[in-house]
Amino acid sequence: MDSRLHQADSTRLVRRDVLGVVCAAPNRALLLRREALALWAPPNALGLRKRSRTCGRTLARSRGEASMTIIAAIDPGLTGALSVLDDxxxxxxxxxxxxxPTEGNGTIKREFDALAFYALMRGAVKAxxxxxxVIEHAAPFGKSMLSAAALEATKAGVLAVLRIQKHDVRRVAPTTWKKFFGLSADKDASLTLARGMYGHLPELKRAKDHNRAESLLIARWAQRNLT
Known part of the structure; x- marks a missing residue:
């Protein structure tokens, strides 16, 4: 009996996930290897639910569990973007x-449309x-006063809508999520990585779609670090 119990315990501890990494091993190198391999395919392509940062949670879908976590990520600014990933x-x-369009003849010709953003979010995340x-939180250093003011006004509008809709709002510094993916400030690298992870989505086909790509990568970072 003792040997059978020991064998069952060993089986539970030494469970391999679909990437071939031993979950029971607390070795950081193995965890980093698993994370690096997983970066190049979205969780749904591997049949995975979001994996927690601890190794004990594995394949929720194989257990028949339902996850209710949806991720929305915002790269703020007048040329910013929104990405939403399902559970x-x-x-x-x-x-x-x-x-x-802004009213009058000011230097800034456009402003954030809060009502349209409300409708966009409600269409993606039902009531x-x-x-x-998750909204990227970057200090407006190196920007002109007008650009910095426009960025802060956009972030304020985004946050107001998200709070009205009673979502769980988080902030992330650009250095945090970019370090996770091994990225620098090069926006072309972000676009290339997003295309590699999610395929050539029509929303990412243009060179100027780098802000869309970054919002998608922020969402992926949140999915792997906040859930």
Whole structure:
């Protein structure tokens, strides 16, 4: 009896996931190897639910468990973007942040359209669903006063809408999520990585779609670090 119990315990501890990494091993090198391999395919492509940072949680889908975590990520600014991933990691939405013409003859010709953003979010995340919403939080250093003011106004509008809709709002510094993917400030590298991970989505086909790509990568970072 003792030998059978010992064998059952060993089987539970030495369970391999689909990437061939031993989950029971607390070795950081193995965990980093697993993370690096997983970067190049979205969780839904591997049949995975979001994996927690601890090794004890594995394949929720294989257990028949239901996850309710949806991720929305915002790369703020007048040329910013929104990406939404469902609980299996599939892309629900990639879109530019909506803007509208400003009144008058000022230098800034467009401003954030909060009502259109409200509708965009409600279309992607239904009223009976909840989401973790992550917004990139970067200090406006190196920007002109007008650009910095426009960025801060956009972030304020985004945050107001997300809170009205009662979402769980988080902030992430650009250095944090970019370090996770091994990226620098090069936006072309972000676009290349997003295309490699999610295939050539039509929303990422243009060179100027780097902000869409970064919002998608922020969503992926949140899915792997906040859930």
């Amino acid at each position: 299996n990691g599939a892309v629900r939405l990639i879109a530019d942040l909506p803007t509208m 009976d669903e909840s989401a973790i919403c």
